[in-house]
Amino acid sequence: MSSPAAADLLVVGGDVVTMNPQRHVVVGGTVAVAGGRIADIGTAERLRAQYSGTPELDARGCVLTPGLVNAHQHTTADPLVRSTIPDDISSDESIYQWIVPLHAEVSGDDDELAATLAAVESLSRGVTTLLEPGTVAHPLRVAAGLRAAGIRGRVGRWGWDVADAPYSAPAAETLALQEETVRAIGADGTVTGWVSLVGHDLVSDELFTGAAELAQRLDAPMTWHISPGENDVRAYAARSGLRPLEHLHRLGVLGPRVLLGHAVWLDDAELDILLETRTAVASCPGAYARLAQGYARAGRHGELAARGGRVALGCDAHNAGDVPDVLGAARLLAAFENDRGTPARLRADQAFALATIDGANAVGLGALTGSIEVGKAADLVVFDTDDAAWAPRGDLALQLVWGAPSHTVRDVLVDGRVVLRDRVSPTVDVAALRAEAAERSTALLRRAGIEVPHRWPLVDPR
Numbered sequence: 001m002s003s004p005a006a007a008d009l010l011v012v013g014g015d016v017v018t019m020n021p022q023r024h025v026v027v028g029g030t031v032a033v034a035g036g037r038i039a040d041i042g043t044a045e046r047l048r049a050q051y052s053g054t055p056e057l058d059a060r061g062c063v064l065t066p067g068l069v070n071a072h073q074h075t076t077a078d079p080l081v082r083s084t085i086p087d088d089i090s091s092d093e094s095i096y097q098w099i100v101p102l103h104a105e106v107s108g109d110d111d112e113l114a115a116t117l118a119a120v121e122s123l124s125r126g127v128t129t130l131l132e133p134g135t136v137a138h139p140l141r142v143a144a145g146l147r148a149a150g151i152r153g154r155v156g157r158w159g160w161d162v163a164d165a166p167y168s169a170p171a172a173e174t175l176a177l178q179e180e181t182v183r184a185i186g187a188d189g190t191v192t193g194w195v196s197l198v199g200h201d202l203v204s205d206e207l208f209t210g211a212a213e214l215a216q217r218l219d220a221p222m223t224w225h226i227s228p229g230e231n232d233v234r235a236y237a238a239r240s241g242l243r244p245l246e247h248l249h250r251l252g253v254l255g256p257r258v259l260l261g262h263a264v265w266l267d268d269a270e271l272d273i274l275l276e277t278r279t280a281v282a283s284c285p286g287a288y289a290r291l292a293q294g295y296a297r298a299g300r301h302g303e304l305a306a307r308g309g310r311v312a313l314g315c316d317a318h319n320a321g322d323v324p325d326v327l328g329a330a331r332l333l334a335a336f337e338n339d340r341g342t343p344a345r346l347r348a349d350q351a352f353a354l355a356t357i358d359g360a361n362a363v364g365l366g367a368l369t370g371s372i373e374v375g376k377a378a379d380l381v382v383f384d385t386d387d388a389a390w391a392p393r394g395d396l397a398l399q400l401v402w403g404a405p406s407h408t409v410r411d412v413l414v415d416g417r418v419v420l421r422d423r424v425s426p427t428v429d430v431a432a433l434r435a436e437a438a439e440r441s442t443a444l445l446r447r448a449g450i451e452v453p454h455r456w457p458l459v460d461p462r
Contacts, residue, residue: 005034005039005050005051006034006051007032007033007034007039007040007047007051007054008033008034008035008054008055008416009032009033009054009055009056009057009378009413009416009418010030010031010032010033010044010047010048010051010054010055010056010057011030011031011033011056011057011059011064011380011382011413012030012044012056012057012058012059012060013028013029013030013044013058013059013060013061013062014028014029014059014060014061014062014063014064014382015027015028015029015062015063015064015396016029016031016041016064016372017063017064017065017066017372017396017400018041018066018371018372018373019065019066019352019353019356019357019370019371019372020371020372020373023349025396026041028043028044028060029041029042029043029064030042030043030044030047030048031064031372031378031380032047032050032051032054033378033380033413033416034416035416036377036378036415036416036417037375037376037377037378037416038372038373038374038375038376038377038378039051039374040374041372041373041374057382057411057418057421059382059411061385061386062382062383062384062385062410063382063383063385063390063396063400064372064380064381064382064383065126065356065372065380065381065383065400066128066356066357066369066370066371066372066379066380066381067126067127067128067129067152067356067369067370067379067380067381067412067413067414068125068126068127068128068129068326068327068355068356068359068381069127069128069129069131069312069313069326069355069356069359069360069363069365069369069370070122070127070129070130070131070313070314070315070324070326071131071259071280071282071312071313071314071359071362071363072131072133072223072259072261072262072282072284072312072314072315072316073118073122073130073131073132073133073314073315073316073317073324074132074133074134074135074316074317074318074320075111075114075115075118075119075130075132075135075142075145075146076103076106076110076111076114076115076132076135076136076137076138076142077099077102077103077106077110077111077114077136077444078099078102078114078317078318078319078320079114079115079117079118079121079318079437080110080113080114080117080437080440080441080444081098081102081318081319081441081444081445081452082318082319082322083318083319083322084098084319084445084452085098085319086453087290090291090292091228091229091291091292091293092231094291094319094320098319098450099319100166101448101449101450102444102445102448102450103136103137103166103167104166104448105444105447105448106136106137106138106444107138108137108138108141109141109440110440110444111135111137111138111141111142111145112138112141112142112144112145112148113145113433113436113437113440114145114437115132115135115141115142115143115144115145115146116145116146116148116149116428116433117145117433117437118130118145118318118324119145119146119148119149119150119151119153120149120425120428120430120433121323121324122151122324123149123150123151123412123414123419123420123425124409124412124420124423125323125324125325125326125327125406125407125409126326126327126381126383126406126409126412127151127324127326128151128152128369128379128380128381128412128413128414128419129151129152129153129360129363129365129369129379130146130151130152130153130154130324131153131154131194131223131259131282131314131363132146132153132154132155132156132196133156133196133223133224133225133261133282133314134156134157134158134159134196134197134198134223134224135155135156135157135158136157136158136166136167137167139155139156139157139181139185139193140181140184140185142155143155143185143191143193146191147189147190147191148427148428149419149425149427149428150190150414150417150419150425150427151190151191151414151419152190152191152369152377152379152414152415153190153191153192154191154192154193154194154221154363155181155185155191155192155193155194155196156178156181156182156185156193156194156195156196156223157177157178157181157196158196158197158198159174159175159177159178159195159196159197159198159203159207159211160174160197160198160202160203160207161174161202161203161204161206161207162201162202162203162204165202168202171204171206171207171210172210174207175207175210175211175214178195178196178211178214179214179218181193182194182195182218182220183218187218187219187220190414190415193220194215194220194221194222194223195211195214195215195218195220195221195222195223196222196223196224197211197222197223197224198224198225199224199225199226199260199261200224200225200226200231200232200235201231201232201235201236201239203224205251208248208251208253209251209252209253211253212251212252212253212255212258215257216257220257221257221258221259221363221364222257222258222259223258223259223260223261223282224258224260224261225260225261225262226244226245226248226260226261226262226263227244227245227262227263227264227265227266228261228262228264228265228284228287228288228291228293229264229265229291229293229294230265230294230298232244232265233265243266243267243269243270244270245263245266245269245270245273245274246269246270246273249273249277254273254274254277254279255277255278255279256277256278256279256280256364257364258277258279258280259279259280259281259282259312259362259363260274260279260280260281260282261282261284261314262281262282262283262284262288263281263301264288264293264294264295264298264299264300264301265294265298266298266300271300271303271304271307271309274304274309274310275304275307275308275309278310279310280309280310280311280312280362280363280364281301281304281309281310281311281312281362282312282313282314282362282363283299283301283311283312283313283314283329283333283354284313284314284315284316284320284321284329285299285313285329285332285333285336286315286316286320286321286322286323286328286329286332287315287316287317287320287321289332290320290321290322291320295336296336296339299336301333301337302333302336302337302340302345302346305346305350305354305358310361310362311354311358311359311362312354312358312359312360312362312363313326313329313330313333313354313355313359314329315328315329325406326355326406327352327355327400327401327404327405327406328404328406329355330351330352330354330355330401331351331401331402331404333346333351333354334346334347334348334350334351334401334402347397348395348397348398348400348401348402349397351401352397352400352401356370356371357370357371358370377414377415377416378413378414378415378416379413379414379415380411380412380413381409381411381412381413382409382410382411382412383405383408383409383410384408384409384410385408387405387407387408389403389404389405389407389408390403390405390408409423410422410423
């Protein structure tokens, strides 16, 4: 008699939203996890017999989904000063009066703590993959913070060579730092490195082309910011007489390994360029609405996705999107697109795909994560349907997007490891993290010379 097959964990009895090509939902299914991968999907009876003695996670009555992908989430400085930047100032004011002074004072300890905090919060909302689009000063500490929480991540050092800017350096020096950072973080494991430029109009043509060559040589992905508002359009018109993506396309730096943050203000030619080059876009609808950047007037991410373009969702920063809630981003993008009317509709099932398999494909991780299929990484989320948000059970796609259930996330696995169990992180003392964050927030704001305005007066009860 042959010995039973080996597995590490059985996730038992949930309704499994696979996001496979057929979009099957396995009702009352069980998922076997072995060596960090999904080994099998089937009935509890069959898998218990096949993998005798395997520990179990009881998901009966729950909804089990793939881990969510956040393709654009800053984790430095902002998590320590969340909900402090006023919401009636321009994006430029928020950057130069708040973010730049804060980053000038942030320490490595601050950055690691902020990244850990952002990762734990992300996991609590079902996000298993977080792409940090450029930390300013301490990328290795950020990588350490993401690893401590157990999230899948991608980290790079923010590069720019514009004169008279913090942390700016000549193109050659910036490229050397980029390579050093990507190699130091590594290409294996759950946290990896990538080439990360700030973008906008703060990068010379020499640095853009050098970074593209570096990414190709290292076989690494690459990201930068472009056109969240109209400023980049005006800047590139003055720079070259072209729209931003036309200029970058002429440089030859776009392509399948590139993920653009934002790319909101596009014309027809630029949309065609994205489709032609297979360049991906991280859409952060919460940030655009919070900062009044005009997505409702100019955004075309729904059209890009409908035409076969590569689109993922992001939440930007804790003082732009405010919360790393990818289901919230899916809901908001669908709302923006649906408000335009036919034919620019974005159904709930399509929005959820952007949060999972389509988002994973857009960022080059579709072969690894984004769906629950045998052979893929066991990045899994268990939603507790005892919550009133699930009573009664409706269409799963509608309920996951429009039903706003991210607060019902109970358990999370990344690469087969349980990183949230009964809403508690097994690797991070969240109470201690919260206390330290409060102390560091006060100290960071003091060093930056920033006094937080309060809309409602704070009074002493005595």
